[in-house]
Amino acid sequence: MWPDNRFIKLSGIELPIIQAPMAGSAFSDMVVAVSEAGGLGSLACALLSVEQARNELETIRRKTSRPINANFFCQQPPRDDRARERNWIQRLDAYYTELQADRNTSIPQSTRAPFDEKMCDLVMEFHPEVVSFHFGLPDKNLLLRVRSTGAKILSTATSVDEARWLEDQGCDAIIAQGFEAGGHRGMFLTDDVSTQVGTMALVPQVVDALKVPVIAASGIADARGILAAFALGAAAVQIGTAYLHCPDAKITALHRQALKGAMDNDTAITNVFTGRPARAIVNRFMREVGPMSDLAPKSPLAAATLTPLRAKSEMAGSADFTPLWSGQAARLGRGLPAGELTKQLAAEALKNLRSLQTAACESR
Ligand SMILES: Cc1cc2nc3c(=O)[nH]c(=O)nc-3n(C[C@H](O)[C@H](O)[C@H](O)COP(=O)(O)O)c2cc1C
Numbered sequence: 001m002w003p004d005n006r007f008i009k010l011s012g013i014e015l016p017i018i019q020a021p022m023a024g025s026a027f028s029d030m031v032v033a034v035s036e037a038g039g040l041g042s043l044a045c046a047l048l049s050v051e052q053a054r055n056e057l058e059t060i061r062r063k064t065s066r067p068i069n070a071n072f073f074c075q076q077p078p079r080d081d082r083a084r085e086r087n088w089i090q091r092l093d094a095y096y097t098e099l100q101a102d103r104n105t106s107i108p109q110s111t112r113a114p115f116d117e118k119m120c121d122l123v124m125e126f127h128p129e130v131v132s133f134h135f136g137l138p139d140k141n142l143l144l145r146v147r148s149t150g151a152k153i154l155s156t157a158t159s160v161d162e163a164r165w166l167e168d169q170g171c172d173a174i175i176a177q178g179f180e181a182g183g184h185r186g187m188f189l190t191d192d193v194s195t196q197v198g199t200m201a202l203v204p205q206v207v208d209a210l211k212v213p214v215i216a217a218s219g220i221a222d223a224r225g226i227l228a229a230f231a232l233g234a235a236a237v238q239i240g241t242a243y244l245h246c247p248d249a250k251i252t253a254l255h256r257q258a259l260k261g262a263m264d265n266d267t268a269i270t271n272v273f274t275g276r277p278a279r280a281i282v283n284r285f286m287r288e289v290g291p292m293s294d295l296a297p298k299s300p301l302a303a304a305t306l307t308p309l310r311a312k313s314e315m316a317g318s319a320d321f322t323p324l325w326s327g328q329a330a331r332l333g334r335g336l337p338a339g340e341l342t343k344q345l346a347a348e349a350l351k352n353l354r355s356l357q358t359a360a361c362e363s364r
Pocket residue numbers: 020021022023025044045046071072132133134156177180181182183184217218219220238239240241242244325326327328329
Protein backbone atom coordinates (compact mmCIF):
# COMPACT_ATOMS: atom_id res chain seq x y z
CA MET A 1 0.00 0.00 0.00
CA TRP A 2 2.70 2.48 1.04
CA PRO A 3 5.65 2.79 -1.36
CA ASP A 4 8.03 1.65 1.41
CA ASN A 5 6.84 -0.59 4.28
CA ARG A 6 10.15 -1.05 6.05
CA PHE A 7 9.52 1.28 8.98
CA ILE A 8 5.96 0.05 9.46
CA LYS A 9 7.27 -3.52 9.74
CA LEU A 10 10.22 -2.54 11.92
CA SER A 11 8.12 -0.73 14.52
CA GLY A 12 4.84 -2.66 14.32
CA ILE A 13 2.72 0.40 13.55
CA GLU A 14 -0.02 0.67 10.88
CA LEU A 15 0.57 4.14 9.47
CA PRO A 16 4.02 5.52 8.65
CA ILE A 17 3.49 8.67 10.69
CA ILE A 18 5.48 9.46 13.82
CA GLN A 19 4.17 12.23 16.05
CA ALA A 20 7.43 14.00 16.82
CA PRO A 21 8.55 13.96 20.44
CA MET A 22 8.10 17.56 21.62
CA ALA A 23 9.62 18.27 25.01
CA GLY A 24 7.33 20.45 27.09
CA SER A 25 4.46 20.32 24.57
CA ALA A 26 3.33 16.72 23.97
CA PHE A 27 2.52 14.34 26.79
CA SER A 28 0.69 11.04 27.38
CA ASP A 29 -2.68 12.25 25.95
CA MET A 30 -1.17 12.90 22.56
CA VAL A 31 1.00 9.79 22.56
CA VAL A 32 -2.02 7.57 23.30
CA ALA A 33 -4.20 9.32 20.70
CA VAL A 34 -1.62 8.96 17.91
CA SER A 35 -0.67 5.36 18.73
CA GLU A 36 -4.33 4.35 19.00
CA ALA A 37 -4.90 5.92 15.56
CA GLY A 38 -2.21 3.63 14.11
CA GLY A 39 0.74 6.06 14.04
CA LEU A 40 3.66 6.17 16.46
CA GLY A 41 3.08 8.40 19.49
CA SER A 42 6.27 9.76 21.04
CA LEU A 43 6.89 10.81 24.64
CA ALA A 44 9.69 13.36 24.94
CA CYS A 45 11.39 12.84 28.29
CA ALA A 46 14.06 15.56 28.12
CA LEU A 47 12.25 18.05 30.36
CA LEU A 48 10.69 15.45 32.66
CA SER A 49 12.07 14.23 35.97
CA VAL A 50 12.38 10.45 36.28
CA GLU A 51 9.21 10.44 38.40
CA GLN A 52 7.27 12.49 35.85
CA ALA A 53 8.46 10.26 33.01
CA ARG A 54 7.40 7.18 35.00
CA ASN A 55 3.91 8.62 35.55
CA GLU A 56 3.54 9.44 31.88
CA LEU A 57 4.71 6.01 30.77
CA GLU A 58 2.40 4.32 33.28
CA THR A 59 -0.56 6.30 31.91
CA ILE A 60 0.38 5.50 28.32
CA ARG A 61 0.80 1.78 28.96
CA ARG A 62 -2.52 1.72 30.83
CA LYS A 63 -4.36 3.38 27.95
CA THR A 64 -2.85 1.72 24.89
CA SER A 65 -1.13 -1.52 24.02
CA ARG A 66 0.02 -0.13 20.66
CA PRO A 67 3.71 0.61 19.94
CA ILE A 68 5.09 3.83 21.42
CA ASN A 69 8.34 5.80 21.23
CA ALA A 70 10.22 7.15 24.26
CA ASN A 71 12.61 9.98 23.35
CA PHE A 72 15.65 11.34 25.16
CA PHE A 73 18.30 14.00 24.70
CA CYS A 74 21.93 12.93 24.90
CA GLN A 75 23.77 16.22 24.69
CA GLN A 76 27.10 16.81 26.43
CA PRO A 77 26.56 18.86 29.63
CA PRO A 78 27.95 22.40 29.21
CA ARG A 79 31.32 23.43 30.65
CA ASP A 80 31.11 26.07 33.37
CA ASP A 81 31.66 29.48 31.80
CA ARG A 82 31.10 32.07 34.53
CA ALA A 83 32.29 35.00 32.40
CA ARG A 84 29.81 34.20 29.67
CA GLU A 85 26.99 33.77 32.19
CA ARG A 86 27.85 37.15 33.75
CA ASN A 87 27.80 38.83 30.32
CA TRP A 88 24.47 37.21 29.53
CA ILE A 89 22.91 38.37 32.79
CA GLN A 90 24.26 41.87 32.08
CA ARG A 91 22.74 41.77 28.57
CA LEU A 92 19.35 40.95 30.10
CA ASP A 93 19.60 43.51 32.90
CA ALA A 94 17.59 46.23 31.15
CA TYR A 95 14.76 43.74 30.59
CA TYR A 96 14.74 42.85 34.29
CA THR A 97 14.33 46.59 35.04
CA GLU A 98 11.64 47.12 32.41
CA LEU A 99 9.56 44.15 33.55
CA GLN A 100 10.31 44.71 37.26
CA ALA A 101 11.45 41.11 37.46
CA ASP A 102 13.28 40.08 40.62
CA ARG A 103 17.02 39.65 39.96
CA ASN A 104 17.28 37.55 43.11
CA THR A 105 14.59 35.07 42.13
CA SER A 106 16.17 31.68 42.55
CA ILE A 107 16.42 30.47 39.01
CA PRO A 108 15.13 26.91 38.67
CA GLN A 109 17.74 24.45 37.43
CA SER A 110 16.55 22.95 34.20
CA THR A 111 15.80 19.23 34.09
CA ARG A 112 17.17 19.14 30.53
CA ALA A 113 19.46 16.29 31.60
CA PRO A 114 21.01 13.85 29.15
CA PHE A 115 19.85 10.20 29.08
CA ASP A 116 21.31 8.40 32.10
CA GLU A 117 21.09 5.17 34.12
CA LYS A 118 17.84 6.20 35.83
CA MET A 119 16.05 6.99 32.58
CA CYS A 120 17.50 3.76 31.18
CA ASP A 121 15.90 1.88 34.10
CA LEU A 122 12.54 3.26 32.93
CA VAL A 123 13.19 1.94 29.42
CA MET A 124 13.96 -1.49 30.95
CA GLU A 125 10.74 -1.30 32.96
CA PHE A 126 8.28 -0.03 30.32
CA HIS A 127 9.80 -1.56 27.16
CA PRO A 128 8.84 1.12 24.64
CA GLU A 129 8.90 -0.53 21.20
CA VAL A 130 10.92 2.40 19.86
CA VAL A 131 13.50 4.56 21.68
CA SER A 132 14.69 7.67 19.89
CA PHE A 133 17.51 10.06 20.71
CA HIS A 134 18.25 13.69 19.87
CA PHE A 135 21.83 15.12 19.72
CA GLY A 136 23.58 11.84 18.95
CA LEU A 137 23.51 8.71 21.09
CA PRO A 138 24.21 7.85 24.73
CA ASP A 139 27.36 5.93 25.71
CA LYS A 140 27.81 2.33 24.59
CA ASN A 141 26.75 0.68 27.88
CA LEU A 142 23.48 2.60 28.04
CA LEU A 143 22.84 1.86 24.38
CA LEU A 144 23.45 -1.86 24.97
CA ARG A 145 20.96 -1.85 27.83
CA VAL A 146 18.34 -0.16 25.63
CA ARG A 147 19.01 -2.66 22.85
CA SER A 148 18.63 -5.58 25.28
CA THR A 149 14.95 -4.60 25.76
CA GLY A 150 14.29 -5.30 22.08
CA ALA A 151 13.52 -1.62 21.38
CA LYS A 152 14.23 -0.31 17.89
CA ILE A 153 16.71 2.54 18.19
CA LEU A 154 16.37 5.79 16.24
CA SER A 155 18.29 9.03 16.26
CA THR A 156 18.26 12.32 14.39
CA ALA A 157 20.74 13.29 11.68
CA THR A 158 20.99 16.71 10.07
CA SER A 159 23.66 15.70 7.52
CA VAL A 160 24.85 12.61 5.62
CA ASP A 161 27.89 12.43 7.94
CA GLU A 162 25.70 12.29 11.04
CA ALA A 163 23.39 9.73 9.40
CA ARG A 164 26.34 7.47 8.51
CA TRP A 165 27.76 7.79 12.03
CA LEU A 166 24.43 6.79 13.58
CA GLU A 167 24.04 3.83 11.23
CA ASP A 168 27.56 2.68 12.11
CA GLN A 169 26.61 2.74 15.82
CA GLY A 170 23.74 0.34 15.06
CA CYS A 171 20.65 2.58 14.78
CA ASP A 172 17.70 0.73 13.22
CA ALA A 173 16.38 3.78 11.38
CA ILE A 174 17.52 7.38 11.00
CA ILE A 175 15.43 10.54 11.26
CA ALA A 176 16.66 13.01 8.62
CA GLN A 177 15.85 16.42 10.08
CA GLY A 178 15.94 19.32 7.66
CA PHE A 179 16.52 23.02 8.18
CA GLU A 180 12.76 23.75 8.18
CA ALA A 181 12.12 21.86 11.44
CA GLY A 182 10.57 23.43 14.51
CA GLY A 183 12.40 23.17 17.84
CA HIS A 184 16.03 22.12 18.32
CA ARG A 185 18.27 20.87 15.54
CA GLY A 186 19.45 17.37 16.48
CA MET A 187 22.93 18.24 15.14
CA PHE A 188 25.84 16.68 17.02
CA LEU A 189 28.91 16.46 14.75
CA THR A 190 28.91 20.19 14.07
CA ASP A 191 27.38 23.32 15.57
CA ASP A 192 27.51 25.29 12.34
CA VAL A 193 23.89 26.19 11.55
CA SER A 194 24.88 28.14 8.45
CA THR A 195 25.41 24.91 6.49
CA GLN A 196 22.19 23.16 7.56
CA VAL A 197 20.45 21.27 4.76
CA GLY A 198 16.75 21.48 3.82
CA THR A 199 14.55 18.36 3.75
CA MET A 200 14.28 18.21 -0.04
CA ALA A 201 18.06 18.00 -0.43
CA LEU A 202 18.82 16.05 2.76
CA VAL A 203 16.44 13.07 2.55
CA PRO A 204 17.51 11.59 -0.83
CA GLN A 205 21.20 12.01 0.00
CA VAL A 206 20.75 10.27 3.35
CA VAL A 207 18.66 7.53 1.68
CA ASP A 208 21.46 6.97 -0.88
CA ALA A 209 24.11 6.77 1.86
CA LEU A 210 22.34 4.30 4.20
CA LYS A 211 20.96 0.77 4.27
CA VAL A 212 18.51 1.36 7.15
CA PRO A 213 15.12 3.07 6.64
CA VAL A 214 15.07 6.86 6.69
CA ILE A 215 12.35 8.93 8.34
CA ALA A 216 11.84 12.40 6.89
CA ALA A 217 11.25 15.18 9.42
CA SER A 218 10.67 18.91 9.01
CA GLY A 219 8.28 21.02 7.06
CA ILE A 220 5.86 18.10 6.60
CA ALA A 221 2.35 19.04 7.65
CA ASP A 222 -0.09 17.59 5.13
CA ALA A 223 -0.59 14.81 2.58
CA ARG A 224 1.50 16.61 -0.03
CA GLY A 225 4.50 16.66 2.30
CA ILE A 226 4.04 12.98 3.20
CA LEU A 227 3.93 12.00 -0.47
CA ALA A 228 6.98 14.11 -1.23
CA ALA A 229 8.87 12.39 1.59
CA PHE A 230 8.08 8.95 0.14
CA ALA A 231 9.04 10.17 -3.34
CA LEU A 232 12.42 11.20 -1.89
CA GLY A 233 12.93 7.66 -0.57
CA ALA A 234 11.74 8.00 3.05
CA ALA A 235 9.98 5.06 4.73
CA ALA A 236 8.03 7.23 7.22
CA VAL A 237 7.58 10.83 8.31
CA GLN A 238 8.07 12.52 11.68
CA ILE A 239 5.77 15.50 12.14
CA GLY A 240 6.11 18.09 14.89
CA THR A 241 4.66 21.54 14.28
CA ALA A 242 1.41 20.26 12.72
CA TYR A 243 0.73 18.37 15.99
CA LEU A 244 1.40 21.53 18.04
CA HIS A 245 -1.89 22.92 16.67
CA CYS A 246 -3.85 19.97 18.12
CA PRO A 247 -5.97 20.58 21.21
CA ASP A 248 -4.00 17.72 22.81
CA ALA A 249 -0.78 19.80 22.70
CA LYS A 250 0.09 21.39 26.05
CA ILE A 251 1.08 24.85 24.89
CA THR A 252 0.12 28.29 26.16
CA ALA A 253 -2.72 30.26 24.56
CA LEU A 254 -0.07 32.79 23.44
CA HIS A 255 1.88 30.08 21.62
CA ARG A 256 -1.29 28.68 20.01
CA GLN A 257 -2.28 32.12 18.83
CA ALA A 258 1.17 32.77 17.35
CA LEU A 259 1.13 29.42 15.50
CA LYS A 260 -2.28 30.19 14.01
CA GLY A 261 -1.08 33.48 12.59
CA ALA A 262 2.42 32.39 11.52
CA MET A 263 3.41 32.98 7.91
CA ASP A 264 6.00 30.85 6.04
CA ASN A 265 8.78 33.38 6.75
CA ASP A 266 7.90 34.23 10.36
CA THR A 267 10.36 31.79 11.97
CA ALA A 268 14.13 31.84 12.44
CA ILE A 269 16.82 29.72 14.03
CA THR A 270 17.78 31.10 17.39
CA ASN A 271 19.95 30.15 20.37
CA VAL A 272 18.73 32.86 22.75
CA PHE A 273 16.16 30.72 24.54
CA THR A 274 18.23 27.65 25.42
CA GLY A 275 21.78 28.21 24.14
CA ARG A 276 21.23 25.66 21.37
CA PRO A 277 19.99 26.45 17.89
CA ALA A 278 16.26 25.89 17.53
CA ARG A 279 13.53 27.26 15.24
CA ALA A 280 10.86 29.55 16.68
CA ILE A 281 8.48 32.29 15.58
CA VAL A 282 10.38 35.58 15.73
CA ASN A 283 9.36 37.71 18.71
CA ARG A 284 10.80 40.74 20.44
CA PHE A 285 13.49 38.89 22.41
CA MET A 286 14.77 37.10 19.30
CA ARG A 287 14.76 40.35 17.31
CA GLU A 288 16.58 42.42 19.94
CA VAL A 289 19.06 39.88 21.33
CA GLY A 290 19.44 37.37 18.48
CA PRO A 291 18.26 35.48 16.66
CA MET A 292 21.77 33.99 17.19
CA SER A 293 23.88 35.51 19.96
CA ASP A 294 27.50 34.81 20.95
CA LEU A 295 26.55 35.83 24.47
CA ALA A 296 23.96 33.11 25.08
CA PRO A 297 25.41 30.57 27.52
CA LYS A 298 25.41 26.95 26.46
CA SER A 299 22.26 24.92 26.95
CA PRO A 300 20.49 24.77 29.35
CA LEU A 301 21.78 27.83 31.27
CA ALA A 302 20.31 30.42 28.89
CA ALA A 303 16.78 29.13 29.53
CA ALA A 304 17.13 29.43 33.30
CA THR A 305 18.12 33.12 33.18
CA LEU A 306 15.18 33.91 30.95
CA THR A 307 12.56 32.23 33.15
CA PRO A 308 11.69 35.26 35.39
CA LEU A 309 11.38 37.54 32.34
CA ARG A 310 9.17 35.09 30.53
CA ALA A 311 6.94 34.65 33.59
CA LYS A 312 6.48 38.42 34.08
CA SER A 313 5.83 39.04 30.43
CA GLU A 314 3.34 36.18 30.03
CA MET A 315 1.48 37.40 33.14
CA ALA A 316 0.95 40.66 31.27
CA GLY A 317 -0.39 38.74 28.25
CA SER A 318 2.73 39.12 26.10
CA ALA A 319 4.77 36.49 24.25
CA ASP A 320 7.77 38.85 23.91
CA PHE A 321 10.05 36.52 25.94
CA THR A 322 8.37 33.16 25.21
CA PRO A 323 10.00 30.57 22.95
CA LEU A 324 7.31 30.14 20.30
CA TRP A 325 8.70 26.91 18.85
CA SER A 326 7.56 26.33 15.31
CA GLY A 327 8.74 24.97 11.99
CA GLN A 328 8.38 26.74 8.66
CA ALA A 329 5.09 24.98 7.80
CA ALA A 330 3.03 26.23 10.77
CA ARG A 331 0.46 27.72 8.43
CA LEU A 332 -0.51 24.25 7.18
CA GLY A 333 -1.67 23.16 10.67
CA ARG A 334 -5.35 22.25 11.16
CA GLY A 335 -6.11 22.17 14.88
CA LEU A 336 -7.72 18.70 14.76
CA PRO A 337 -7.38 16.30 17.69
CA ALA A 338 -4.13 14.34 17.30
CA GLY A 339 -5.75 10.94 16.62
CA GLU A 340 -8.03 12.38 13.97
CA LEU A 341 -5.16 14.32 12.40
CA THR A 342 -3.08 11.13 12.13
CA LYS A 343 -5.87 9.21 10.40
CA GLN A 344 -6.76 12.12 8.13
CA LEU A 345 -3.15 12.70 7.03
CA ALA A 346 -2.67 9.00 6.22
CA ALA A 347 -5.99 8.72 4.33
CA GLU A 348 -5.28 11.85 2.29
CA ALA A 349 -1.74 10.74 1.49
CA LEU A 350 -2.97 7.33 0.26
CA LYS A 351 -5.71 9.00 -1.82
CA ASN A 352 -3.18 11.38 -3.42
CA LEU A 353 -0.84 8.47 -4.04
CA ARG A 354 -3.57 6.53 -5.86
CA SER A 355 -4.49 9.60 -7.98
CA LEU A 356 -0.84 10.02 -8.97
CA GLN A 357 -0.58 6.35 -9.90
CA THR A 358 -3.80 6.56 -11.98
CA ALA A 359 -2.61 9.72 -13.69
CA ALA A 360 0.73 8.06 -14.48
CA CYS A 361 -1.04 5.01 -15.99
CA GLU A 362 -3.36 7.21 -18.09
CA SER A 363 -0.50 9.25 -19.49
CA ARG A 364 1.31 6.13 -20.75
C1 LIG B 1 7.99 22.22 20.25
C2 LIG B 1 8.96 21.22 19.72
C3 LIG B 1 9.69 20.45 20.62
C4 LIG B 1 10.56 19.46 20.14
N1 LIG B 1 11.20 18.65 21.06
C5 LIG B 1 11.89 17.56 20.60
C6 LIG B 1 12.36 16.58 21.52
O1 LIG B 1 12.16 16.66 22.73
N2 LIG B 1 13.02 15.53 21.01
C7 LIG B 1 13.25 15.36 19.66
O2 LIG B 1 13.85 14.37 19.24
N3 LIG B 1 12.82 16.30 18.77
C8 LIG B 1 12.14 17.38 19.21
N4 LIG B 1 11.65 18.30 18.30
C9 LIG B 1 11.98 18.16 16.87
C10 LIG B 1 11.03 17.19 16.18
O3 LIG B 1 11.36 15.87 16.55
C11 LIG B 1 11.07 17.24 14.64
O4 LIG B 1 12.38 17.06 14.18
C12 LIG B 1 10.51 18.53 14.06
O5 LIG B 1 9.39 18.97 14.76
C13 LIG B 1 10.13 18.28 12.61
O6 LIG B 1 9.83 19.47 11.95
P1 LIG B 1 8.37 20.15 11.89
O7 LIG B 1 8.22 20.84 13.19
O8 LIG B 1 8.48 21.09 10.74
O9 LIG B 1 7.36 19.06 11.69
C14 LIG B 1 10.77 19.29 18.74
C15 LIG B 1 10.05 20.09 17.85
C16 LIG B 1 9.15 21.04 18.32
C17 LIG B 1 8.36 21.85 17.32
